[in-house]
Amino acid sequence: MKMPASLIGGLLFAILSLLSCRQNSSSFALSPEETLRLAASSDYKVTPQDGRKFMGQQGYTFVDVRPASAFARGHLESAINIPLQHLLDKESRAFFSKNPGTIILYGKDEAEANGPCLLLRQIGYENVHLLEGGYEYQLAPDSVQYLPPEQPHYDxxxxxxxxxxxxxxxxxxxxxxxxxxxxxxxxxxxxxxxxxxxxxxxxxxxx
Amino acid sequence: MKKTYGFLAFLLLVPLACNRPGSADAGRATPEKLLVDLVEENRFLSAEQVADRLINDDPSLLLADVRSHEEYDAFTLPGAVNIPLENFLQEENLSQLDCSRYSIVFFSNSTVKAEKTWLIARRRGCKDIYVLKGGLNEWVARIMNPAAPPETASAEELERFQLRKAARKYFIGSSKALTPEPYVPPVAPQPKAVKKEVRVTPKPKKPAPAEEEGC
Known part of the structure; x- marks a missing residue:
C-alpha cells in the first residue's frame, strides 16, 4: 500500500512541475535558426489590404502595442490595447495562448510592432501576425500606395x-x-x- | 522494489530536465529580457551617433550592412562588412561578426531588417550590438542632405547641424579617397579600413596592395 501512494505522489509532483515549467515559459519555442527563417520570410505578416479586409471580421483580433495615450487618441476598429511593456504580462500571455483566431499586431509603423511580433512568435504564439505599414498606413487615404519600409528612398x-x-x-x-x-x-x-x-x-x- | 525506486528517481529528474534550459542559458536572452530591450530602445543609434564614432575612428566599431550583395556593391557606409540577413547564422559570418570583440552596428535601408538581425544576435547572447535608427534612408536625409536649421533654431540645433555638415564633409572625403580623384589626403580613412579587418569593396583595396608591393 505504501508504494502506490508514493508513486502517485511522485507522479503528481512530476506533472505539477512540468505544468509550472510550461507556465513560467522563460524560454523560446523557436531556435535562432528558425527565428531567422521566419524573420526573413513574410509568413508572419498581413498586408495592409488584408488588414483592412479582416477588420471587424470574426476570428481576427487587432492588438495595438502603442502606449495607452496614443491608443486613446485613436486606434483601429475593435482593436484592443496591450502597450509594449505589458506584452508578456500574465493576462497578455493568457490572451495570446487562449485566442483561437488570428491575432494581428500593429504599432505606429511597421518597425514598432515587428520586434514584438517576432518576440511572441519565438515564444511559440503562432497565431500572432504583423500588420504591414502599421497604424499610419491604415490612416492614409486609399490613393497612397504602400511602400515597404526597406524600400530605399534615394539612389x-x-x-x-x-x-x-x-x-x-x-x-x-x-x-x-x-x-x-x-x-x-x-x-x-x-x-x-x-x-x-x-x-x-x-x-x-x-x- | 528496485524498479519502483528507479522510477521515482526518474520522476525526480523530470523537473530538473525542465529547469535545465533556463539555468544553462543564464547569459542568453530570455523573452522577458528581450522585451525589456525592445521597450528601452537602447539598441538604436542615430545617424549622428554612428557618424561620430566613424569620424573618431572608434577601433571597436564594426558596421554590418545586412542588405543584399547587390545593394552593398552599389553603396554602403565606409568600412562596412556585408552580411545579408539570410546568411547571418552561417559559420563564417558569425566568426566575422564577433560581438565579444566588436561593438556591432547593424544597418539596412530602414530600421526593420537591421533590427531583425539584432534580435537574432541578441538571442545568441550578444550584448554590445546596435541598430542604425532609420537606416540609410535617415542617414542620407540627415547627413548627406542636412536641411539648414531655421533662423529661430536653438544653439543645440545649430550645433547638431554643424556636426552633420562636418560628417558630410568627412564622408565625401572618404568616398573620394576610394575613387581616382585629385583629392589625396586618404591617410586617415584607408588604414582605418585595414585596422578593423573589414572587407571593403574592391575599390579601396587597390591602392593598399600597390603600396605594399612597392615595399
Missing part, C-alpha cells in the same frame, strides 16, 4: 556622387581666389588625372 550611389561633385565645385570656387587667373581652371581638371598616375609610379620607385 544612394548617385546622392553620394552628387555630393562629391558639389563639394568639388565648392572647392574650385574657393580656390581661384588666391590665384586669380581663370585659365587655371582648365588645366586643373587635367592635372589631377595625371597626378594620380605619377603618384603610384613614385611610390613604386621609392621603394
Amino acid at each position: 544612394y550611389a548617385s546622392v553620394m556622387a552628387k555630393a562629391i561633385e558639389e563639394d568639388r565645385r565648392e572647392e574650385e570656387a574657393t580656390r581661384p581666389k588666391p590665384a586669380p587667373q581663370p585659365v587655371v581652371k582648365a588645366p586643373k581638371e587635367i592635372i589631377p588625372q595625371k597626378k594620380t598616375k605619377p603618384k603610384t609610379a613614385e611610390e613604386e620607385e621609392g621603394c
